[in-house]
Amino acid sequence: MLYFIEVVLPLAVSKTFTYQVSEAEFNYIQIGMRVAVPFGKTKIYTALVLDKNNTPPQLYEAKEIHQILDEKPVVNSFQIEHWKWIASYYMCSLGEVFRSALPSGYILESETIISAKENLEIDASDLKDDEYLILEALKSQSSITVQDVIKILGKKTVFPIINRLLAKGALVLQEEISEQYKPKLVRYIKLHDEFLQQDKLAELLEVLSKAKKQRELVLHYFQLQAQDKNPIAVKKLIETSGSSSAIVKSLVDKTIFEEYYIAQDRVAFTQEENSHFKLSEPQQIAFDSIQANFENFDVNLLQGVTASGKTEIYIKLLEQYVQQDKQVLFLLPEIALTTQLVQRLTAYFGNEVAVFHSKYSNNERIEVWNQVLENSPKAKVVIGVRSALFLPFSNLGCIIVDEEHEQTYKQHDPAPRYHARDAAIVLAKQHNAKVLLGSATPSLESFHNVQSKKYDLTELKVRYGNVVLPEILLIDIKDKYFRKRMTGHFSDELLEAITETLSNGEQVILFQNRRGFSPYVECMTCGHVPHCPSCDVSLTYYKFKNQLRCHYCGYSIAKPTHCHSCQSVDLTTKGFGTEQIEMELKTLFPEKNIGRMDQDTTRGKFGFEKIIDSFKNREIDVLVGTQMLAKGLDFDNVTLVGILNADNLLNQPNFRAYERAFQMMTQVSGRAGRSEKKGKVLIQTFNPYHNTIQQVLSNDYMSMYKEQIYERQNFKYPPFFRLIKLTLKHRDFDKLKEGSLWFYNVLVQSLPIPVLGPEEPAINRIRNEYIRTIMVKIPVNSNLGQTKTIINKMRNSFEAIPQYRSIKVTVNVDVY
Numbered sequence: 001m002l003y004f005i006e007v008v009l010p011l012a013v014s015k016t017f018t019y020q021v022s023e024a025e026f027n028y029i030q031i032g033m034r035v036a037v038p039f040g041k042t043k044i045y046t047a048l049v050l051d052k053n054n055t056p057p058q059l060y061e062a063k064e065i066h067q068i069l070d071e072k073p074v075v076n077s078f079q080i081e082h083w084k085w086i087a088s089y090y091m092c093s094l095g096e097v098f099r100s101a102l103p104s105g106y107i108l109e110s111e112t113i114i115s116a117k118e119n120l121e122i123d124a125s126d127l128k129d130d131e132y133l134i135l136e137a138l139k140s141q142s143s144i145t146v147q148d149v150i151k152i153l154g155k156k157t158v159f160p161i162i163n164r165l166l167a168k169g170a171l172v173l174q175e176e177i178s179e180q181y182k183p184k185l186v187r188y189i190k191l192h193d194e195f196l197q198q199d200k201l202a203e204l205l206e207v208l209s210k211a212k213k214q215r216e217l218v219l220h221y222f223q224l225q226a227q228d229k230n231p232i233a234v235k236k237l238i239e240t241s242g243s244s245s246a247i248v249k250s251l252v253d254k255t256i257f258e259e260y261y262i263a264q265d266r267v268a269f270t271q272e273e274n275s276h277f278k279l280s281e282p283q284q285i286a287f288d289s290i291q292a293n294f295e296n297f298d299v300n301l302l303q304g305v306t307a308s309g310k311t312e313i314y315i316k317l318l319e320q321y322v323q324q325d326k327q328v329l330f331l332l333p334e335i336a337l338t339t340q341l342v343q344r345l346t347a348y349f350g351n352e353v354a355v356f357h358s359k360y361s362n363n364e365r366i367e368v369w370n371q372v373l374e375n376s377p378k379a380k381v382v383i384g385v386r387s388a389l390f391l392p393f394s395n396l397g398c399i400i401v402d403e404e405h406e407q408t409y410k411q412h413d414p415a416p417r418y419h420a421r422d423a424a425i426v427l428a429k430q431h432n433a434k435v436l437l438g439s440a441t442p443s444l445e446s447f448h449n450v451q452s453k454k455y456d457l458t459e460l461k462v463r464y465g466n467v468v469l470p471e472i473l474l475i476d477i478k479d480k481y482f483r484k485r486m487t488g489h490f491s492d493e494l495l496e497a498i499t500e501t502l503s504n505g506e507q508v509i510l511f512q513n514r515r516g517f518s519p520y521v522e523c524m525t526c527g528h529v530p531h532c533p534s535c536d537v538s539l540t541y542y543k544f545k546n547q548l549r550c551h552y553c554g555y556s557i558a559k560p561t562h563c564h565s566c567q568s569v570d571l572t573t574k575g576f577g578t579e580q581i582e583m584e585l586k587t588l589f590p591e592k593n594i595g596r597m598d599q600d601t602t603r604g605k606f607g608f609e610k611i612i613d614s615f616k617n618r619e620i621d622v623l624v625g626t627q628m629l630a631k632g633l634d635f636d637n638v639t640l641v642g643i644l645n646a647d648n649l650l651n652q653p654n655f656r657a658y659e660r661a662f663q664m665m666t667q668v669s670g671r672a673g674r675s676e677k678k679g680k681v682l683i684q685t686f687n688p689y690h691n692t693i694q695q696v697l698s699n700d701y702m703s704m705y706k707e708q709i710y711e712r713q714n715f716k717y718p719p720f721f722r723l724i725k726l727t728l729k730h731r732d733f734d735k736l737k738e739g740s741l742w743f744y745n746v747l748v749q750s751l752p753i754p755v756l757g758p759e760e761p762a763i764n765r766i767r768n769e770y771i772r773t774i775m776v777k778i779p780v781n782s783n784l785g786q787t788k789t790i791i792n793k794m795r796n797s798f799e800a801i802p803q804y805r806s807i808k809v810t811v812n813v814d815v816y
Contacts, residue, residue: 003054004062005029007047009039010099010107012092012415016050020062026052032073032080034106036066046108048075048098074106074373076392082427083390091724091788091811092415100416101390103369105362113174114162115143122170130161135170143174187234189248189257191221204256214251217243221257234259276348279316283309286460287316293456294434299425301404301450302438304460305699306670307467307634310438311341313460314400315348317436322352322380326397326433327372330383331420333406334628335359338383339608349381356384356391359608386411386420389427396431399424404437404446405663407656410816417812421446440670441663444712445816447705448719463674470641470672470679472697474688477645488584489576494642494682495588498622501640502592506677507615508622509635510581510642511668513649515598515626516540517580518573521548521559525568530560536765541573542600543583553767581624581644595620597628630667636675641668646685646693653762655717656816658692662704665696716754716777718816722784724776724791725815728758729769729808739804740772743794750790753778769808788813 003026004018019037021029029035029049037047044066056062083097099107116138124132130153137144137152149158165171195204208215220241224232234248251257279287286302290313293300304310314330321328330345332338335357346353354368371379373392382388386409401409401421409420421437428435437446437455450457463469475491485492501508520529520538529538532550539548541559549556562569573580582596597611608628614620616635623629649661665683673679685693695704713720728743730736740758747755757774764771778787791811798804 001054002056004052004056005035005049005065006051006053007035007037007049008094008098009037009045009047010102011039011045011095013095014093016094017047018055018057018062019047019065020056021065025065025068029068030073031077032075034069034074036069036108038063038066046106048102050080069108074369074392075102076373076394078394078396078427078430079390079392082423082430085426086416086418086423090416090418090813091792092417096415100387100411100414103362103365105366106369112146113143114138114145114149115172115174117170117172120170122168126168128161128164130155131165131168131170134161134165187259187261188231189221189234189237189252189259190231191218192255192258195256208256213243213247214256217241217247217251218256277312279312280309280464282460282462283313283464286458287313289458290317290436293458297456298428298433299435299437299449299455300458301442301446301455302436302458302460303442303447303701304438304440305463305469306440306667307463307674308440308460309464310402310460311344311634312464314402314436314438315345317398317400318345318349318381321397322349324397325395327375327379327393327395328381328397329388329391329393329399329424330381331388331399331401331409331424332383332385333403333408335385335608337402337633338385339612340633342383345381345383351378352380354379354382356382356388358385358387386418389420389423393427393431396428396433398434398436399428400436400438402438403667405439405441405443407660407816410814412812415810417810417815419814422814441666441701444659444705444708445719448709465675467673467675468678469699470669470681472669472681472683472699474693474697475682475684476686476688477684478686487588489581489644490584490588491684494684497640497680497682498589498642502589502621504639505637506639507618507620507635507637508640508642509629509638509668509671510585510622510624510644511626511629512576512578512581512624512644513626513664514575514577515579515600516549516577517543517583518577519575520573521571522574523563523566523568524570524572526563526566528563528565530557530564534766534768536763540577543579552763576644578624578626585622585624589622592621593619595623597623597625599626599628602628627664629671630664633671634674635671637677638671639673639677639679641672641679641681643668643681643683646683647687650687650690650692655712655715659704659708662692662696662701665693666699666701669696716779718814720780721754722778722780722813723815724778724788725812726757726774726776726791726795727810727812728772728774729810730806731769733770735803736770736772736807739798739807740774742801742804743798743809744774746794746797747774747776747791750794751776751787753782753787 003021003023005021006016006018008016029052031049031051033049034046035049036044039045046069083094083101087094087097116135127135133152134149146158149162150156153161162171166173205215208218221232221237224237224240238245238248248257252259286304290300290302302310302313318328318330332341338355338357342353342355354371356365356368368379369391372382375395382391401424404421411418425435446455449455475493477486477491480486480491487495498508518541521541522529530548531538532553532555534555535550535552537550537552539550541548546559547556548559560571563571578596578598582594585594595611595615602608602611612633615623618637643665646665649664650657669681672681683693687693691707692704712718726743728736728740730739744755744758754777755774758772761771761773776791778784795809798809
């Protein structure tokens with residue numbers, strides 16, 4: 001009898017594959033385990049077992065698996081169901097979800113091992129220099145990898161040389177796969193059993209009487225053992241005794257000490273005493289309201305003004321589920337936010353908290369994965385960004401999505417292009433868990449769901465401790481420029497406010513949603529602007545590094561001394577970013593510490609922590625930053641927030657521009673005056689009478705909602721229509737134009753709903769690929785599944801046409 005397993009590979013292929021296994025393997029393998037399988041000519045990939053059966057595949061002969069990688073499943077049935085939903089809803093392959101979900105340390109690919117043929121007899125004169133070097137290397141070692149060949153030859157392209165040697169029958173190739181994850185092993189030490197008796201102990205000290213340092217180390221070991229009954233780590237013994245590892249080694253060699261290893265978590269947290277707190281009266285009312293709402297609704301929206309103490313409510317809610325022995329997931333939009341929140345939650349819950357995001361190493365993420373899989377007490381509360389949604393929960397009680405309006409919850413590239421908030425609601429439904437969405441400025445979609453009675457609403461209208469909301473003032477910089485009251489990019493009013501705040505020993509946050517020194521450099525003689533050769537964008541100028549850089553492909557050049565077009569030396573920078581503001585502030589306030597927080601200053605693993613801790617400890621007086629600063633950070637000494645150019649936020653080619661501008665300005669304003677000191681917010685703008693700015697001024701969310709929801713209904717946008725965006729890319733402009741027009745015409749004929757395009761986006765070439773987009777608008781009451789089926793059929797037809805096969809087509813569902 002034949003036995004087969006169905007697996008998914010971490011590739012963009014839409015189908016699953018069947019492999020043959022022996023009876024023993026079939027009985028051993030469980031759904032959710034990883035196996036190594038051959039795929040293609042030579043490659044071996046990690047695959048995930050989805051099903052076991054006795055039915056052979058109809059269209060091909062099933063290969064045998066290479067090896068079983070796990071002793072027990074690393075993925076559970078809840079996850080597989082959730083991944084299937086994501087693949088279906090967001091129109092991608094299950095393999096792409098699998099690749100995105102699992103930590104990359106779990107997704108292994110084989111490495112090519114090169115060895116020389118046994119009894120090789122080949123004339124050296126028949127070999128080229130490169131071939132001779134490879135064979136010489138194989139004389140000194142039995143096998144080498146492709147990376148070794150690259151180092152030996154000093155070339156990147158080595159496969160033609162390897163192929164020539166294969167043709168001459170000189171080499172043998174093998175594919176090997178090895179596990180990347182290694183547990184962290186800590187070296188401990190203990191006294192050998194024979195020396196535990198009293199008489200032997202005296203004898204031991206007598207033997208060591210001449211080896212003074214060894215004797216001291218043994219005595220110090222006894223001291224540590226008397227103080228602490230726990231096992232003694234070698235590192236701790238060396239540090240506290242002032243000894244060295246050489247002395248420890250000599251005692252181990254003499255079999256006086258015995259060493260052993262214990263696996264230890266790479267990340268561990270400690271609980272703080274006095275971390276417990278009581279909710280204020282408005283918080284308690286909101287907390288009771290959430291619990292009552294959960295009786296009738298699975299999803300509840302908590303709309304609380306900035307600094308109203310939403311985090312304290314979250315903590316009390318988490319505590320309730322932890323006491324019921326349930327797992328809870330706390331989703332955040334930015335890694336920057338996890339820094340402060342982890343400190344607060346670990347102080348409260350101690351080592352019951354696990355953190356999962358991309359700044360953690362592969363090994364650290366695998367440890368968190370295993371803790372969640374085993375329902376460990378160390379991972380009762382999981383904090384993470386959108387990728388934490390894929391963890392192997394089996395006992396999920398509640399999901400909290402903080403700052404649910406944030407656009408960073410949407411994954412854009414690579415696939416799956418999912419929205420974490422929406423996917424979290426589906427995941428909670430599978431587990432019969434509850435979802436709490438929190439925001440001071442909810443997204444229009446979520447608030448519309450409240451209005452249509454899909455979600456319930458809890459409001460928190462006062463700040464914690466009855467702290468007053470900050471005073472918001474508008475500065476008309478058109479008038480300031482006219483009256484010559486601007487110093488650089490600062491109006492006289494903003495400079496006065498900064499000076500006064502700093503003289504009171506308080507801190508300032510300045511917001512400019514653009515990094516770098518300036519967006520572009522322009523020639524004053526001919527108007528030429530340096531552009532990226534691979535992308536249709538101007539190069540951003542960085543003064544500190546004195547270079548022009550492309551934010552899309554990373555291309556950079558040194559700042560030119562003259563115009564590349566007319567050779568004029570009259571070059572000037574236009575616009576401004578966070579780097580320029582930081583430099584201006586250092587000139588205006590030379591005695592003060594100025595910090596900057598953007599993508600360029602937070603690249604390292606602890607980049608966010610360093611800046612946030614410095615600012616919290618008042619080592620930085622003025623912090624300049626991009627939207628990272630806008631979300632949920634809590635600094636009690638900040639009394640002034642400055643938005644340097646509000647028009648940047650408003651003038652965006654996006655149907656959500658006004659909604660996002662309102663959210664961003666309200667959130668940034670909320671960083672001011674979060675304790676006893678009253679806050680002030682100054683917004684610099686060329687258009688102070690703009691509706692959205694006036695709504696921010698009066699903190700009027702409902703006016704913004706009503707105005708925007710009316711526009712959305714008028715122009716067929718979410719939440720009344722769902723959007724599917726098809727992006728087509730190719731290096732040949734004419735072929736792309738022809739192919740996109742064919743695709744558009746077929747869609748228009750097949751779908752009885754609005755189809756827009758094919759359109760050139762604002763940036764129509766990235767990495768030498770031209771771009772065209774087609775937008776499909778699907779009414780909420782029409783059949784979404786049927787529309788997706790038609791789009792998939794059209795996509796398959798398009799890829800079947802030989803001249804269009806090279807055009808890449810990506811699908812983005814709910815593109816907002």
